[in-house]
Amino acid sequence: MKKVPYRHPISKILGVTVLFFLLLSTSIFAQEDASAEADSGSGQTEAAAETDGDPAAGKALFNQNCAACHALNRKMTGPALANVESRLAEDEGLDREWLYRWIKNSPGMISSGDAYANKVYNEFNQAAMTAFPTLSNADIDNILAYTAAPPSTPKPDEASATGGGQSAGGGSGSGVSNELILGALVLVFGLLVVMLILVNRTLRRIAEANGVVLEKEVGEKRKPLWKAFVDNQFLVLVSVIFLLLGSAYFAYGWMMQVGVDQGYEPIQPIHYSHRIHAGDNKIECKYCHSSARVSKTSGIPSLNVCMNCHKSIYQVSDETLAEGKQEYGVDYNQEIKKLYAAVGWDDQNQKYTGDTKPVEWVRIHNLPDFAYFNHSQHVSVAGIQCQECHGPVEEMEIMSQYSPLTMGWCINCHRETNVKVEGNEYYEKIHEELSKKYGVEQLTAAQMGGLECGKCHY
Amino acid sequence: MNSFSKISIVFASMFLLVSCWGDKQEPNYQYMPNMYEAAGYEAYSEVDFLPNGQEAMVPPDHTVPRGWLPYPYENTIEGKEMARVMKSPLDSLNSEKNLAEGAQLYTIYCAICHGDKGDGQGTLVKREKILGVPSYADAARNVTVGTAMHTIQYGLNSMGSYASQMNTEEMWQVSEYVMTLKQDLTK
Numbered sequence: 176m177k178k179v180p181y182r183h184p185i186s187k188i189l190g191v192t193v194l195f196f197l198l199l200s201t202s203i204f205a206q207e208d209a210s211a212e213a214d215s216g217s218g219q220t221e222a223a224a225e226t227d228g229d230p231a232a233g234k235a236l237f238n239q240n241c242a243a244c245h246a247l248n249r250k251m252t253g254p255a256l257a258n259v260e261s262r263l264a265e266d267e268g269l270d271r272e273w274l275y276r277w278i279k280n281s282p283g284m285i286s287s288g289d290a291y292a293n294k295v296y297n298e299f300n301q302a303a304m305t306a307f308p309t310l311s312n313a314d315i316d317n318i319l320a321y322t323a324a325p326p327s328t329p330k331p332d333e334a335s336a337t338g339g340g341q342s343a344g345g346g347s348g349s350g351v352s353n354e355l356i357l358g359a360l361v362l363v364f365g366l367l368v369v370m371l372i373l374v375n376r377t378l379r380r381i382a383e384a385n386g387v388v389l390e391k392e393v394g395e396k397r398k399p400l401w402k403a404f405v406d407n408q409f410l411v412l413v414s415v416i417f418l419l420l421g422s423a424y425f426a427y428g429w430m431m432q433v434g435v436d437q438g439y440e441p442i443q444p445i446h447y448s449h450r451i452h453a454g455d456n457k458i459e460c461k462y463c464h465s466s467a468r469v470s471k472t473s474g475i476p477s478l479n480v481c482m483n484c485h486k487s488i489y490q491v492s493d494e495t496l497a498e499g500k501q502e503y504g505v506d507y508n509q510e511i512k513k514l515y516a517a518v519g520w521d522d523q524n525q526k527y528t529g530d531t532k533p534v535e536w537v538r539i540h541n542l543p544d545f546a547y548f549n550h551s552q553h554v555s556v557a558g559i560q561c562q563e564c565h566g567p568v569e570e571m572e573i574m575s576q577y578s579p580l581t582m583g584w585c586i587n588c589h590r591e592t593n594v595k596v597e598g599n600e601y602y603e604k605i606h607e608e609l610s611k612k613y614g615v616e617q618l619t620a621a622q623m624g625g626l627e628c629g630k631c632h633y
Numbered sequence: 634m635n636s637f638s639k640i641s642i643v644f645a646s647m648f649l650l651v652s653c654w655g656d657k658q659e660p661n662y663q664y665m666p667n668m669y670e671a672a673g674y675e676a677y678s679e680v681d682f683l684p685n686g687q688e689a690m691v692p693p694d695h696t697v698p699r700g701w702l703p704y705p706y707e708n709t710i711e712g713k714e715m716a717r718v719m720k721s722p723l724d725s726l727n728s729e730k731n732l733a734e735g736a737q738l739y740t741i742y743c744a745i746c747h748g749d750k751g752d753g754q755g756t757l758v759k760r761e762k763i764l765g766v767p768s769y770a771d772a773a774r775n776v777t778v779g780t781a782m783h784t785i786q787y788g789l790n791s792m793g794s795y796a797s798q799m800n801t802e803e804m805w806q807v808s809e810y811v812m813t814l815k816q817d818l819t820k
Contacts, residue, residue, distance in 0.1 A: 239753070243765030244790045252790045302790070303710055306773060434663045441658050457756045459741040465798040472676040477689070483793035487763045533687055538677065541660070543669040575657070 228313075228320030236318050240307060243487075247322060250525055251487070252302055254295065256322045267291050271319070278315055280306045434543075440575035441537040445517070446503075446510045447574075451495065454569035460561045467550040467561070475536050478518040485514060489522055503572055539576050540565075546582070547631050557620075558595050563588075589625035593617040700800035708787040719779030723805050735810030738803055742795055743811075751814030763791070769811060770818035781808035 237245075237256075244252035263269040269291060277284055277292060281304040284292040296303070310318075404410060452458050460467070463480055467473035491499070491507040499507045515522055519531040542548050553559050562568060566577025578584055594617075596602040606618055613622055624630060663669050671678070679686040692698050706712035723731050740749065746766045748754040753766040769776050785804045788794040799807065 238761075238764045240767075241765060243767070243792075245765075309773060432661070434661060434669070436661050438657050439660055441660075456745075456760065456762065458745050461741045462745065462798075465741075469800075475677060475689075477797060479793060479797060483788075483795075484757070484763060486793060487791045533685060533689075541669075543663075544671040545668055 228316035228318070230317070230321040230324040233317035233319070233321030233324075236310070236314055237321050240310070241318065244302075244304070249489075250523070252525065253299055253304060259322050260319045261323065263291075271316075274319065275312055275315055277304075278306075278310060279308050282306060435579050435581055436539075436541065436576050437579040438575055439539055440573050441539065443537055443574075444534050445513045446505045446507075448499075448503075448505075448507070448572050449568045449574055450570055450572045451491075451507075460568070461554070464561075467554045469551050469555070471549045471551065473550045473554075475538075478514065478531075478534065481514055482518055482520065485511060486520070489515075539574060540580065542580060545632055547633065556595070556599070557592075559592075585631070586621070586626060589620040592620050594620055594623050700802070701796070702801045704786050704796075704801075706783060713780060713783050716779040716783035717775075717777050719777075719782060721778050721782075721805050721809055723802070723809065728809070731806045732810055732813060734803070735806035735808075738799060738807050739810050739814075742798060743807065746792075751811060751818055765791070768818060769815040776811065776815055778805075778808045778812050781811045 241256065245254065245256045247257040248255055260271060260274065263274065273291075281292065281296075283306075285296050285303075452463075453460060463476040464473045465476070465480075489511060490496075491511070496507055499505045514520075517532045517534045519528045520526075521528050553564075554561070564578050568574065568577075594602060594606070596606045596618075602623075605623070609622060610616065610618055615622070619625070674680055674688065677689050680688055683690065697703060706716045744755055746753075746755040746757050746763055747769070748758070748766075751769040753768045755766065757763045758766050767774060774780075782804055784792065785795045785799070785807060787796075796804065
């Protein structure tokens with residue numbers, strides 16, 4: 176039979192062109208999405224203020240001095256401060272002079288018995304406001320101008336609403352387009368198959384008409400291939416050996432992976448993104464896993480550690496929210512709400528309700544009971560980076576087990592890693608003696624006894 | 634059925650065997666689970682005799698966790714004023730080592746907001762995630778080693794307590810380091 180490289184060039188070209196255009200079309204859609212987002216982003220411009228201070232300078236001062244306890248549209252440790260001046264003037268009849276005095280010396284005003292000062296003080300659990308004698312009247316004017324500047328903060332609600340709609344639409348849109356592409360591909364393949372059959376049939380008919388007899392019918396008398404194979408004893412032997420070796424190889428590979436959980440990524444009760452915390456925000460691993468420094472176990476942080484930051488960070492930025500919804504299908508703000516529910520934090524009133532629900536995190540790295548491993552020895556004494564064993568955690572959206580945690584893996588590292596002896600008196604004597612014995616400058620963990628069975632199995 | 638399809642079936646079944654642990658959201662099979670799972674109580678495991686089966690719990694009242702000492706002052710403004718005059722109990726002869734430890738711990742726990750220099754410009758502040766972190770040099774706050782310790786112990790306003798992450802000695806080491814940062818800032 177002759178080899179025909181391009182039997183149906185037309186159909187092939189057709190299929191390829193359709194594919195090509197389909198590929199193009201997705202990127203076109205993607206660009207539309209992106210530009211729509213960019214538009215909505217740039218649409219939010221800050222309106223200028225009409226008051227006599229400088230809102231830009233005020234913003235800097237506000238962020239530096241006030242934002243620890245005050246937000247514009249949200250109660251924190253202290254009251255919300257949007258339009259605080261006009262609010263006080265209308266509701267309480269207090270002028271800017273009162274605000275100057277209050278900001279510069281709030282404890283003094285409380286003790287002097289000012290009615291509204293005491294009212295606010297008691298309303299906010301008697302949390303005393305730091306006195307700011309260093310702020311000048313002009314500084315305070317600037318801050319007030321910032322609080323009065325029509326706040327660009329219907330942003331959160333509006334943006335989250337539209338963002339939600341947008342990304343939900345985007346999500347379903349991408350789903351639809353995916354399905355469309357799949358459908359189109361199936362259609363194209365179907366067409367190709369039909370064409371092939373049709374062309375084959377026509378060719379046969381032409382052949383019959385021309386009196387050409389197909390090869391199949393001619394070569395009837397030949398010895399079947401399998402019989403020839405069976406007759407050749409040597410070939411049978413070789414292929415049996417080959418098959419046995421191959422299946423042994425696969426069987427061994429399969430048996431060796433039993434009990435190895437590399438790549439294990441369970442679904443956690445709260446979608447916690449290491450990518451955002453350790454990657455984008457560069458929070459130290461040991462900030463949350465603080466007991467890795469001092470104990471066998473690298474602790475799972477108790478929720479008060481989350482609240483160190485999330486007392487202030489009650490929602491993620493709009494970009495992060497959109498990214499989470501589009502790329503990972505997660506609403507990060509809802510995940511923060513889950514944290515608040517678990518720890519019993521009432522975000523509206525900025526109070527703990529005392530109604531807590533423990534979070535049942537799923538442990539990922541499980542060493543078998545017969546192997547001993549101590550985090551503090553590796554983290555504090557050896558000074559090994561967490562990433563050495565846990566992989567690029569700062570890039571993981573969903574935490575998974577990076578290393579196999581097998582014995583071979585442990586031992587390999589012990590063979591390759593030098594013991595960190597600098598500044599560690601404990602190792603001084605033993606290092607001196609052992610390095611003499613082995614005739615080396617630097618001892619590896621293995622030479623220090625890191626391969627002895629009893630070090631980890633007892 | 635020709636030999637090609639036979640071969641492909643063999644390969645497919647091999648592949649299925651090899652990739653047996655397909656669902657990465659569930660743990661893999663184990664040979665002898667009773668050798669893998671601890672008979673004793675492990676950290677964070679579930680046990681039936683504790684409330685909720687939960688092993689991770691706060692220490693009971695009137696007990697002192699190992700490494701922590703009872704803190705004498707209350708979490709009030711008066712308590713903080715009394716803490717202001719506290720002196721660090723750490724050995725001043727050993728201060729170099731203590732400051733080195735304090736610097737390490739500061740980098741882990743504090744620098745993310747307060748900045749490496751203590752000027753209130755940590756990564757989270759620069760990224761505008763957390764705002765209003767003061768500089769240690771802020772005259773109105775008049776940070777002393779005692780108030781630093783008090784603040785680490787209880788937290789202040791939006792800052793939380795760090796007493797669960799550092800023991801008493803470590804908190805003092807950080808407080809001392811904060812004072813060196815303040816000195817450098819006010820120089």
